[in-house]
Amino acid sequence: MRTENLLIELGTEELPPKALKSLGEAFATQFEAALTSADLAFTSVNWFAAPRRLAVYVSQLAEGQSDKTVEKRGPAVSAAFDADGNPTKAAQGWARGNGINVEDAERLVTDKGEWLLHKAHVPGQPVAALLEGMLNQAVSKLPIPKPMRWGNNTTQFIRPVHTLAVIYGSEVVNITSLGLTSGRTLQGHRFHGEARFELDHADNYAKALEAQYVIADFQARKDKVREQLESAAATLSLTPDFDEALLEEIASLVEWPVVMQASFDKGFLDVPKEALIYTMKDDQKYVPLLDADGNLSNQFLFVSNIESRDPIQVVSGNEKVIRPRLADAEFFFNSDKKHSLESRLESLDSVLFQKQLGTLKEKSSRIASLSAFIATHIDADATLAQRAGLLAKTDLMTNMVMEFPDVQGVMGKYYALNGGEDTLVAAALYEQYLPRFAGDALPSNSVSAAVALADKLDTLVGIFGIGQLPKGDKDPFALRRAAIGVLRIITELSLPLDLSELVEKAGEVYGDKLTNSEYKTQVVDFVLGRFVALLQDQNVAIDVIQAVSARRPTRPADYLARVNAVAKFKTLDEAEALAAANKRVANILAKQKVDESVADVDSRLLQEEAEIALHSALMEAKEKVAGAIEAQDYPVILSTLATLRNTIDSFFDNVMVMAEDEAIKLNRLALLSLLRQLFLTTADISLLAKS
Missing domain, CATH: 3.30.70 (Alpha-Beta Plaits)
Structure with a gap:
């Protein structure tokens, strides 16, 4: 064809x-x-x-x-003909619908019976x-x-x-x-x-x-913009500041990209570079240029859609466009510096965080208290953390942030330094929003970490506390992002924090504003649920995650340590047999309705050599791992328990758990319960799948 x-x-x-x-x-x-x-x-x-x-x-x-043959099955032969062999109405109707007579139909014979069949030739269009x-x-x-x-x-x-x-x-x-x-x-x-x-x-x-001066291929046009930007910047020994989103937006604005160079008055460089960069990128789609130290140059690049015969006029026009925007930023910055951040606290009382949860001033007060609490648990300066938490939202009331919302936090840092605040307080005002997206940086110090966690936890607990849980893709308060931020900060900075304790404290700070009695469990489960998704994105096996999740550890750093230990344990030769044995033990205990936390074994009732050996091995292992359990050294715990494989196999091969003697049976169940408890110190190994 x-x-x-x-x-x-x-x-x-x-x-x-x-x-x-x-x-x-x-x-x-x-x-x-x-x-x-x-x-x-x-x-x-x-x-x-x-x-x-x-x-x-x-x-x-x-x-x-292509032409094709379509098989159209009709009624069963038993229903297609009456006792005299004449076609029934069902058969006649089916045949008429296919444009044939009943006698022209073929037969389809299967092990379930015989049907009328028409093979229709359908010509392709x-x-x-x-x-x-x-x-x-x-x-x-x-x-x-x-x-x-x-x-x-x-x-x-x-x-x-x-x-x-x-x-x-x-x-x-x-x-x-x-x-x-x-x-x-x-x-x-x-x-x-x-x-x-x-x-x-x-x-x-x-x-x-x-x-016709049109590059229709989007990727080719985007690549050409990138190449021209990098080439133009290189001639100035500078680096173009753009990300893929800006590059794609520029490529979407032009059909014939021509990169040009312009400049602005150096006096504007006294304004924090973030504000200047924001207005250049977001408002004008210009590309700022940075020197080797990351300082902003007064030179910048822009992408025109034409090859002008008089490029000087194009450059001049763009310089005229950017000047008033930079002048606005300069004016806002200078006027904002006349007022301290602390003096703006009262104005936060005029802005609602959420109707049931109060104003931004109330939120700032809660963040301050929670930041100090967290700081005491991570060896941070509680006084500085409390101060940073109190001032965390004050830059939202500045002219600069009202005009350029994306510089919130950044301007807080500059205004804090201008007002004589401690450098750690200033850093925390910016880093409270970290991480903002996947792969973003984390807070650089413990004070910032305390404030960043407090801000996110206050939002999580507050919104869950009034019953407004995220549903489907609706998450107006970005609770999923907040939960992932909490997890990343705690795990990647190895902070010894417990989600249950943090949620408990955040709830206390809210006082009587929270109406959902289930919020504590819901918040912890929600954050742990995000942990599952986060680990899956990192290609951790789902059965490893499920094995750890079954124990519901609420300390994220501890959770991750268990996951890493179980993932390593799963690679051992003994893992599959021990997982199967644990599953068998769990099923026996569940069927017999044995409380797994009860494991009092009477050594006098041990009769078989295999059960005596298992008890001895368990007691020895219990003693060996006691210190490791205290230190949460899960690799040592699991490697020690892996040595029990042969003893466990021997027990199941040679010992009848359900002995006729009730006392012996209960004693053997207690022995299995002891075995189960030792493995559960890390994870539910019975949930590991076969390799």
Whole structure:
């Protein structure tokens, strides 16, 4: 069957830059799904996305569906004919629906009976007859939260669509979509290219557009922006400050990227660089430049969508645009410095944290108390932690943060230093928000760690305490992120903190504001649940996690230590047999309703050599691991218990646990309970799966 490459392009007005990449990816995904559903053969589906176009390119698309035979089973033969052998109404209706007579039907014989069968030949449809439905299906499933109408049309899309090109090889496929009839017309660059031009062949799409000053391939355009930024910065011996999100947004704003260099007055560098960088990146999509020490330069880069014949004018225009924004930042900074952070505490009383939980001033007071409590448990300065907690939210009331919300915390640090606060207090005002996302840095000192934990725990306990638990993907207070932050700080900084104690203290600080009596258990379980997800993301085996979770350790650092020990234990040759033995023991004790915490063994009732040996080995192991249990040295505990394998196997091979003598039976159950308790000091080994 003939194959050709297919090009479909929607020529639009400027698409939302932050949505462009996701639209392009979704267009390809949905169209590929439509092709697969239609049983059309193809090699691959690629996507193009630029500010004024979305396109899919299908390689080696078959010109039509293959013919196929469809088997349509009818009624059972016993129900298809009456006693005289005449077709029943059921058989006649089925045959009529398939366009045949009953006597033309074949028979399908299986071990469950015999049925009427019709094998229908279904000819494949040409791709031209299918494309319209597939395109409309793909377009209808694009992630467009707010579609719009234009002109007198009733059709809707994220932006007005002006051209629709559908080209199979060199042929135009005539379809209608989004109020347009397909053709081969494309839009060139708005300023450098032709307003409209015709594409001769699907294979020439990217090349033809490049001749019109449009780089249609999103990744290629993004790479070109990156290369130009890095090259321009290198000539100045500086480093461009951008992340992937900014790079993608810039690439979504231009079709023909041209990187240019501009500058601003050096006097603005007296303003904290974070505020300047924020306004350059977020407001203007400019790229700041840093020196080798991380200091901000007054030179910056921007990406134009044109190759100007008079670039000086373009540079001058962008310098004029950035100046008032930097001047605003300078004014806010200078005016904010006239007031101490402490003087802003009262103004926090005018801002609600949450209706039932009070104002930001009340939250600050709670954070202060909880920070001091945590500090005493991690060898931090409780006085400094309390001070930092009290001032934690005061920078939210400054002009700078009100204008540039993303610099909260950062400006708190600068204003604290300006007001003569301790450097650890100043650092904590910034680091209270760490970690903000996966892989983000952690607080750099114990005072900051105390405040960061207090802030997150206050939110968790408060929101759970009024019964507003996160449901599905709804998490308006970012409780999942807060829980992961708590876990990362405690585990990665090896802090000796217990979640139950922290939640208890946070609840006490709230006083009588909390109405959900179950919040303590719920918060701890919620955070531990995030731990499970966090460990799975780190490729820890689920059975290892389940074995530890069964013991519900509430000290995150201890939880992680158990996980690491059990993961190592699972690699031992003895692990599988010991896991099986533990499972067998657990089942026996459960069936006999034995309290696993009771393990008083009467050595006088031990009769068999194997049970005497097991008791002796258990007592010896118990003595060996006593110190390790106290020190929570789980590798030593598990390696010691691993030596019991042969003794345990011998016990089950040679001893009848359910002895006729009730006293002996109960004594043997107590022996098994002792065995179970020793293993449970680390995890429920019975939950480990076979390797």
